Amino acid sequence: MAKRQVMFTFPQELIKEPVIYNLGQQFKVVTNIRRADISEDRGWVVLELEGEENDIEQGIAWMTSKGIRVDPVIGDIVEG
Amino acid sequence: MSYARALRCRKCGREYPLGPLSLCDFCLSPLEVSYDYQSMAKALNREKIAKGPPSMWRYSDLLSVESEAVDLGTSFTPLIKADNLGRELGLDQLYIKNDCLNPTYSFKDRPVSVAVTKAREFGFDTVACASTGNLAASVAAHAAKANMKAYVFVPSNVEPGKLVGAAIYNPVLVTVDGSYDDVNRLCNKLVERYNWGFINVNLRPYYAEGSKTLAYEVAEQLGWRAPDCVVSPAASGLSFTRIWKGLDELAMLGLIEPVNTHMYVTQAAGSSPIVNAFQTGTLHVHPVEPNTIAKSIAIGNPADGYYALMIARQSGGGACAVTDEEVIAGMKLLAETEGIFAEAAAGVVIGALKKLAGSGVIKRNELTVAFITGAGPRTQEILSDIVQPLAVRPVIESVEEVLGISA
Numbered sequence: 001m002a003k004r005q006v007m008f009t010f011p012q013e014l015i016k017e018p019v020i021y022n023l024g025q026q027f028k029v030v031t032n033i034r035r036a037d038i039s040e041d042r043g044w045v046v047l048e049l050e051g052e053e054n055d056i057e058q059g060i061a062w063m064t065s066k067g068i069r070v071d072p073v074i075g076d077i078v079e080g
Numbered sequence: 081m082s083y084a085r086a087l088r089c090r091k092c093g094r095e096y097p098l099g100p101l102s103l104c105d106f107c108l109s110p111l112e113v114s115y116d117y118q119s120m121a122k123a124l125n126r127e128k129i130a131k132g133p134p135s136m137w138r139y140s141d142l143l144s145v146e147s148e149a150v151d152l153g154t155s156f157t158p159l160i161k162a163d164n165l166g167r168e169l170g171l172d173q174l175y176i177k178n179d180c181l182n183p184t185y186s187f188k189d190r191p192v193s194v195a196v197t198k199a200r201e202f203g204f205d206t207v208a209c210a211s212t213g214n215l216a217a218s219v220a221a222h223a224a225k226a227n228m229k230a231y232v233f234v235p236s237n238v239e240p241g242k243l244v245g246a247a248i249y250n251p252v253l254v255t256v257d258g259s260y261d262d263v264n265r266l267c268n269k270l271v272e273r274y275n276w277g278f279i280n281v282n283l284r285p286y287y288a289e290g291s292k293t294l295a296y297e298v299a300e301q302l303g304w305r306a307p308d309c310v311v312s313p314a315a316s317g318l319s320f321t322r323i324w325k326g327l328d329e330l331a332m333l334g335l336i337e338p339v340n341t342h343m344y345v346t347q348a349a350g351s352s353p354i355v356n357a358f359q360t361g362t363l364h365v366h367p368v369e370p371n372t373i374a375k376s377i378a379i380g381n382p383a384d385g386y387y388a389l390m391i392a393r394q395s396g397g398g399a400c401a402v403t404d405e406e407v408i409a410g411m412k413l414l415a416e417t418e419g420i421f422a423e424a425a426a427g428v429v430i431g432a433l434k435k436l437a438g439s440g441v442i443k444r445n446e447l448t449v450a451f452i453t454g455a456g457p458r459t460q461e462i463l464s465d466i467v468q469p470l471a472v473r474p475v476i477e478s479v480e481e482v483l484g485i486s487a
Contacts, residue, residue, distance in 0.1 A: 005103065005108050007381075009366060009367060034106065034107050034108045035091070035107050035108065035109070037363070037364055042366075044364055044366075046107075046108050047108075048108070069367060071367050071381045072264055072265065072268050072381075073103065073108050074102065074103060074110075074268070074281060074284075074383055075316055075379070075381050075382055075383025075384070075385070076260075076264055076316065076379045076380060076381045076382070076383070077210045077263070077264045077267045077268065077278075077280060077281060078210040078211060078212065078233075078234075078235070078260055078263050078264055078267070078379075079209070079210070079211045079214075079215040079280060079315060079316065079376075079379065080211065080212060080213045080214055080215065080315065080375050080376030080377060080378065080379075080425075
């Protein structure tokens with residue numbers, strides 16, 4: 001089992017969709033929310049994903065394809 | 081000796097033992113080094129600091145290091161009264177902190193010196209980073225000095241010329257066939273898999289501390305006082321927050337008067353998530369896709385963006401972004417007025433300073449320090465069009481004709 005700590009940033013049109021629930025259901029990824037801020041027009045969630053490496057990768061790819069930005073929770077590592 | 085006592089979560093306040101760790105296990109927020117300031121205050125005074133070496137290590141009591149530092153001779157860089165530039169901008173008390181003059185030509189030597197020293201203390205024999213420029217050079221150089229192995233990861237599309245500044249120190253240079261985001265993701269996984277000291281990941285709390293010395297030096301060089309205004313570039317936001325922390329600590333220790341410094345964060349318009357958040361009034365720094373010539377500060381998802389934003393707000397400071405054209409103009413203005421050839425991040429600072437002074441946000445009589453964090457020659461390709469020499473034949477007549485002069 002692998003763990004990944006990520007931040008999801010949601011566009012307005014997806015605020016009402018249960019995407020985190022669907023992520024867990026469709027990709028067998030356990031989602032553990034640690035911090036979040038959701039308003040009616042945008043939102044972000046910091047969470048830990050736990051599951052098989054491949055399932056996590058596929059789940060993240062699915063989230064990205066839906067228009068959700070997925071970033072490492074530690075921010076960008078590559079510096080100038 | 082060090083007065084560091086724990087790593088502390090910046091969000092929820094949970095504490096962890098001092099070790100190679102950067103995130104709070106509970107809320108996944110960044111950790112920072114906390115100190116026993118009471119004991120530190122008893123042991124520290126201006127005279128003791130002044131007797132220390134002319135380097136950042138005169139402030140070793142305020143850092144988190146327990147052993148002899150891995151030091152290339154970093155810091156105590158000049159704080160210059162910039163009268164020519166000040167005249168151009170309408171500022172009577174403008175100072176430039178010229179951190180181009182560090183061993184690998186950028187301020188990164190400060191945080192990296194601390195991080196590599198801590199890496200050695202923690203028993204790592206290998207350090208690593210992902211960088212296309214200043215950080216790579218500094219990590220490779222410090223690893224060479226410390227007889228440690230260094231891995232430097234870069235996206236494969238980076239021009240080879242940009243890597244010379246790191247390659248000369250002979251690190252293991254690895255190009256990654258993928259985008260900037262791919263390198264980020266890969267490095268995240270490497271941190272988990274290998275027992276390396278990843279400079280800006282698992283060593284980040286210590287790496288961060290090195291930047292506080294920018295503030296200590298400026299305060300000491302100003303005769304033990306804080307500036308009225310600080311104008312500094314931000315990439316991840318880390319150094320910006322540590323300049324503030326450094327000033328705040330000096331005041332807490334009674335070494336300077338209470339701080340009333342207005343902190344101005346500056347970014348290139350093509351990569352300005354912190355400035356965007358400041359201007360829209362949100363509390364969340366939304367990531368962006370960087371697109372600017374100021375590559376050394378082009379970070380779309382800044383780890384300390386929220387904290388930089390809060391400091392700019394709470395200090396009564398501000399935020400300013402400038403276009404790439406304004407960046408170039410800022411670089412030229414700094415060179416033409418003060419004789420300092422600095423990198424594009426300095427163009428961001430000077431371009432923003434011009435706007436802030438021009439609009440009256442920063443006032444003429446305020447003591448303002450602009451932080452110049454890296455030297456220009458490493459990225460001189462962005463200025464190639466300024467080379468327009470006048471061509472003459474090797475005879476006096478030709479010189480006089482072309483230059484329009486006569487004896």
